Amino acid sequence: MKTLELDLTPSGSLSIECVVNGPIETNSYFVGSAGKWVVVDPAWDGERLVEHFKQAHPADELLGAVCTHGHADHVGGVAGVRAALDGGALYALPAKDGEVPAKNIAEQRSMWGIDAPSPGEPTRLLSEGDSVAVGDCRLQVIEVPGHTPGGVVLFAAAENGNVAFVGDTLFPGSHGRTDLAGGDEAAILRSLSKLARLLPPDTVCLTGHGDSTTMARELMQNPFMQM
Known part of the structure; x- marks a missing residue:
């Protein structure tokens, strides 16, 4: 099996806006470059998310939704997003979370x-080594099973810094829960070890709920990354 290697060459500047929404206060992220955007993990009320985007960026294009995993609090807004974009928009989901x-x-x-x-039904299935083009930038797909069977991290090497959308796999000082259907504690620990190997220390890690963190901080302080 080929070992994943990330492309760390900066590719364009990335804009990121976080909207906390849904009954479990999920972090949904608008991610844009060169006038093209996606929404990562649209948790809830997709029509309202699209309305928010159009008001903030009337000259830009929202391509659709990209989800780090298949839990309801991360895909609950997908149908609304696609309906508000006339039904043909992108809906990318990890292949193993089908x-x-x-x-x-x-x-x-x-x-x-x-x-x-x-x-x-997703319009695109994401697997290890894939990438999603957003304007001048690429979101590179890293498979991180554990919270769900097929969860992914989306990594971007941008001119204005490295960033990873880590979903519910990594949290400051901890990791995502593994007690829901399809969760696997041993798998999520292996996934954290994988992230420690792949992601540069200066990577900003944008989580699915709550505060962001950095790889450098987690490598020093997160006990689950020392295992």
Whole structure:
């Protein structure tokens, strides 16, 4: 099996805007370069997210949604985003999380009474080594199973700094939960070790909930990255 190597050559400048939304306060990120944007992890009320984008960037184009994993609180806004963009927009989902949205929507409805809309079928499936073009920049796909069977991190080497959208895999001083259906504690620890090897220390890690962090900070302070 070929070992993944990231392209660390800066490719354009990246703009990032975070919108906290949904019943579990998910961080959804508008990510743009050269007038083209995607929304990473549209958690909820996709129509409102698109309205927010159009008001903030009337001259730019929103290509669609890219999801780090298939949990309902990260795909719950996909259907609304696509509907607001006339139905033909991008919906990229990790290939190994194909069955996760339907199962987790049912799980969250049962556990917390949250009834997220189905995102529908993805227009693109993401696997290790793939990349998603956003204007002049590329989001490089790193598979990080553990929180879900097929979760991914999206890494960009931009002129204004390295950034990784880590979903619910990595949090400051900790990692994502593994007690939901499809979770795997041993797998997420291997994924953290993989990130420690691949991501430059200056990488800003944008999490699915709560505060961001950096790889340098996590390498020093996160006990799960020392295992």
